[in-house]
Amino acid sequence: MMQVIIVGGGWAGCAAALQAAKMGAHATLLERTDMLLGTGLVGGIMRNNGRFTATEELIAMGGGEIFQTIDTNYLHKNIQFPGHDHASLYNVATMEPIIKKLLLKAGVEILCQTRVTDAEMEDKAIRAVLAKNRETGETVKLEGDAFIDTTGTAGPMANCTKYGKGCAMCVLRCHSFGGRVSLAAKAGVQEMICKRGDQTGAFSGSCKLFKESLAPEILETLNTNGVVVVPLPKDKALTGKLAIKACQQYALPEFANSIILLDTGHAKLMTSFFPLDMLRQVPGFETARFEDPYSGGIGNSVRYMGMSPRDDSLKVKGVLNLFCGGEKAGLLVGHTEAICTGVLAGHNAVKYAQGKDLLILPEATAIGDAVRHVRKSMQTEKGMSLKYTFSGSVFFERMKEKGLYSKDPQTIAKRVNEAGVSGVFNQK
The missing domain is CATH 3.50.50.60 (FAD/NAD(P)-binding domain)
Structure with missing residues (x-):
């Protein structure tokens, strides 16, 4: 054989x-x-x-x-x-x-x-x-x-x-x-x-948040619709992070100016990383916690x-x-x-x-x-x-x-x- x-x-x-x-x-x-x-x-x-x-x-x-x-x-x-x-x-x-x-x-x-x-x-x-x-x-x-x-x-x-x-x-x-x-x-x-x-290599294009760490209204929408889009204040926009993503199909302005979550069992956060302190300043994310990578507040895999x-x-x-x-x-x-x-x-x-x-x-x-x-x-x-x-x-x-x-x-x-x-x- x-x-x-x-x-x-x-x-x-x-x-x-x-x-x-x-x-x-x-x-x-x-x-x-x-x-x-x-x-x-x-x-x-x-x-x-x-x-x-x-x-x-x-x-x-x-x-x-x-x-x-x-x-x-x-x-x-x-x-x-x-x-x-x-x-x-x-x-x-x-x-x-x-x-x-x-x-x-x-x-x-x-x-x-x-x-x-x-x-x-x-x-x-x-x-x-x-x-x-x-x-x-x-x-x-x-x-x-x-x-x-x-x-x-x-x-x-x-x-x-x-x-x-x-x-x-x-x-x-x-x-x-x-x-x-x-x-x-x-x-x-x-x-x-x-x-x-x-940039040598490219950062993985998304992180995952523990769903139950999100506000109940965000979690309900995510579980029902499969997607949540939360506009970011201008001072928290992810300007500069789009170019380093491996997944350039998601390198659109909406992914810099908004928090976009997808329901894949976890809450899939469509950015390479997001500083945790900054994330917790966004209404509904006050108790957010990263599920993958665990240090998604500072980086991701290359x-x-x-x-x-x-x-x-x-x-x-x-x-x-x-x-x-x-x-x-x-x-x-x-x-x-x-x-x-x-x-x-x-x-x-x-x-x-x-x-x-x-x-x-x-x-x-x-x-x-x-x-x-x-x-x-x-x-x-x-x-x-x-x-x-x-x-x-x-x-x-x-x-x-x-x-x-x-x-x-x-x-x-x-x-x-x-x-x-x-x-x-x-x-x-």
């Missing part, structure tokens, strides 16, 4: 592992912490703007099992907030065990609290990874036919200290489970770091510190049998983007192990266009300073200009079929 090793259990890693298992490989998913989903543990926004299109594209391509599972766990559907239409918000408190159950049912072997320490190379290919289990202290050697790096680009703590405001104690929990270890870097790949002006050079099949350049997904694949921001690239990476890892031609999605699809456009853009200094997402900023505008944005599943499915990739991820 083909052996595919996936390193990193965020949304991209879960999608890659599920796709590889679905195609008949033995998929082993390594995650350094005690839970899957990574930043998906505190995220929650799906189907907003062009992410609706990408979601329906992947479903039409036959790779939408994770999206369809997420669809069963929404707290709110089809809501609007500044700059974003038809968004759905999943419950971050219950999503992880649901996804874990899906993967286990598909036959994925999941090794949590297992952190890669090295890669064994032979003829420009990875033959095995060495991984240490935190609980037992045992180091195991895992051989594979193909490998997928979905370790993300945030952490370790030294990066957050050097380029951010120190460890903000986010859900990635580097201090407990060790910092991110890049498989690509262990294989000798020279990775890329994004830079915008004086991301986009280690992206892999790759081609449009998501194969990492310089290593014959290594693929990548999620943020590791470039400046694509968001859960939807991670799932889409994860499925493609999982598919092509199995194709490689089979000795078959790798799949490159056509530019007539939003997913295929994103994979290619981001790869090409990152070859320029300006392109490396931008972020790309289906839900806003420069790539959503590109989607609309190219006629790729649609809110109609039938129209999207028809376009996928005309592009020749309908059901392509269902191939055994």
Whole structure:
């Protein structure tokens, strides 16, 4: 049986592992912490703007099992907030065990609290990874036919200290489970770091407040409508913080001049950080408390510190049998983007192990266009300073200009079929 090793259990890693298992490989998913989903543990926004299109594209391509599972766990559907239409918000408190159950049912072997320490190379290919289990202290050697790096680009703590405001104690929990270890870097790949002006990397784009620490009237509105917008006094506007966000689709004036909360189980505060003393001066937030990161009053995690050079099949350049997904694949921001690239990476890892031609999605699809456009853009200094997402900023505008944005599943499915990739991820 083909052996595919996936390193990193965020949304991209879960999608890659599920796709590889679905195609008949033995998929082993390594995650350094005690839970899957990574930043998906505190995220929650799906189907907003062009992410609706990408979601329906992947479903039409036959790779939408994770999206369809997420669809069963929404707290709110089809809501609007500044700059974003038809968004759905999943419950971050219950999503992880649901996804874990899906993967286990598909036959994925999941090794949590297992952190890669090295890669064994032979003829420009990875033959095995060495991984240490935190609980037992045992180091195991895992051989594979193909490998997928979905370790993300945030952490370790030294990066957050050097380029951010120190460890903000986010859900990635580097201090407990060790910092991110890049498989690509262990294989000798020279990775890329994004830079915008004086800012190296980018801050995570939101924080989470403990819901019960908010005023009852705010909590009631949030639970009922899924969104709360509270205008800020001019002297408390978050001017200057928008440019440092990883999530540039939310870098709109409304997000600087207002407190925007989304209900994802926590109260998702749509800013990278907000000084606690200042926040508590806003009516309704007098007793507010941060839930993630715990030090969200002063900072947040720093991301986009280690992206892999790759081609449009998501194969990492310089290593014959290594693929990548999620943020590791470039400046694509968001859960939807991670799932889409994860499925493609999982598919092509199995194709490689089979000795078959790798799949490159056509530019007539939003997913295929994103994979290619981001790869090409990152070859320029300006392109490396931008972020790309289906839900806003420069790539959503590109989607609309190219006629790729649609809110109609039938129209999207028809376009996928005309592009020749309908059901392509269902191939055994």
